[in-house]
Amino acid sequence: MVSKSLVQKIGDQEMDRKAFLKYSGLLLASLVGLRGIINLLTVSDPPKPVIDNKQTTRGFGSGKYGA
DSSP, X not given: OOOHHHXXXXXXXXXXXXXXXXXXXXXXXXXXHHHHHHHHHHOOOOXXXXXXXXXXXXXXXXXXXOO
């Protein structure tokens, strides 16, 4: 993880709005990226869809008055 001294060093720096937004954007991108990687590694196979064996027809001929 991030060491406490690195956070303290960045926090003690005097920065303008542009630098603050840059650091904030990098932090957000890294958190989102790390979360995506963790999800890829931890999520098992998605559940398989249930196939309904009922035969349904659609279209003009399937209605009550269809040809």
